[in-house]
Amino acid sequence: MICNRARVIVVGTLVLILLWLSSSSLLRLYYLLRMPFVWKASSADAIISQQHDDFDVTFADYDANYSTYATGIRPYIPRRIHHIHLGLNSPPKNWLDARAECLKHHEFWEAHLWTDDNADSFVQENYPHLYAMWTNYPFNVQRVDALRYMILQKYGGAVLDFDLACKRSLEPLRRFEFVAPAANPAGFSIGMMLATPNNPYVHALVDNLPVYNQVWPFLPYATVMFSTGCHYASTIFTLQSNRTSIRILAGPSDQPRMHMLNGVVNTPLFRHFGSSSWHGMMRD
Structure with a gap:
């Protein structure tokens, strides 16, 4: 009796969800749910590799003074580094220390700090058609994530989470047009992204923000991840007809998780303090 009642509840819930969703919403949900299965x-x-890119993903070959210019490699990504902090609470000291470490390793890069003081006017002036949606996101982290894509499309450079403390310069990655670290078990992390200005893929990320802007009742994490977060960005990646210039930074075959930013980790590029920044922005 209990099992039958549970089945009725589950089936009834699924029917209500299907009725609530439009046909276009169902298609988007299909793309989102299939992403982990088609990602590989x-x-x-x-995936960046020595074989295809002549690139050492361990970064052991690149010293602190490495320059793409000196090696005769054309750099595509400009020397700009962006950090974002929106909301009422000030960044904790360890985040400020982490940003200071990144600026120390990128002293010749333009440094930009995006806060409520300048982000609002930036979106209003450069993306007026998205401004109302952006200001009305139910979670602050959605505003942060969407702003990442807008900043990259406009200015290019590197966008980093506040809780990433740099251990070295990102200079070797400037040879690519877009790069982000692999995530586990599928997709990539948007905690670190480097891109050229007006990058076609980043353009697609910005253009699809209204398309995927949907609140999933009682599912705050799904609302964030499916509308602006890593799952959203990875889904848009799988829908690109031309992915040749989009690069994913993973480890060598014997250490595929080398650059993953899941939890508290040390990678060749960063010390990552964990997911506290994400959870904090959910509350702001």
Whole structure:
């Protein structure tokens, strides 16, 4: 009797969800749910490697003074580093220390700090058609995530989470047009992204923000991840017809998680303090 009642509840819930969703919403949900299953095949040619890119993913070959210019490699990504902090609470000291470490390793890069004081006017002036949506996101982290894409599209450079303390310069990655670290078990992290200005893929991320702007009742994490977060960005990646210039930074075959930013980790590029920044922005 209990099992039958549970089945009725589950089936009834699914029917209500299907009735609530439009046909276009169902298609988006399909794309979002299939992402983990198609990611490996979709990203196979995007993974940076020694064989295909002549690039050492351990970064052991690149000293602190490495320059793309000096090695004769054309750099695509400008020397700009962006950090974002929106909300009422000030960044904790360890985040400020982490940003200071990144600025120390990028002293010749333009440094930009985006806060409520300048982010609002930036979106209003450069993306007026998205301004109302952006200001009305139910969670602050959605505003932060969407702002990442807008900043990258406009200015290019590197956008970093506040809780990433740099251990070295990101200079070697400037040879690519877009790069982000692999996530576990699928997709990539938007905690670190580097891109050229007006990058076609970043353009797609910005253009699809209204399309995927949907609140999932009683599912705050799904609302964030499916509308602006890593899952959203990874889904848009799988829908690109041309992914040749989009690069994913993973580790060598014997250490595929080398650059993953899941939890408190040390990678060749960063000390990551964990997911506290994400949870904090959910509350602001």
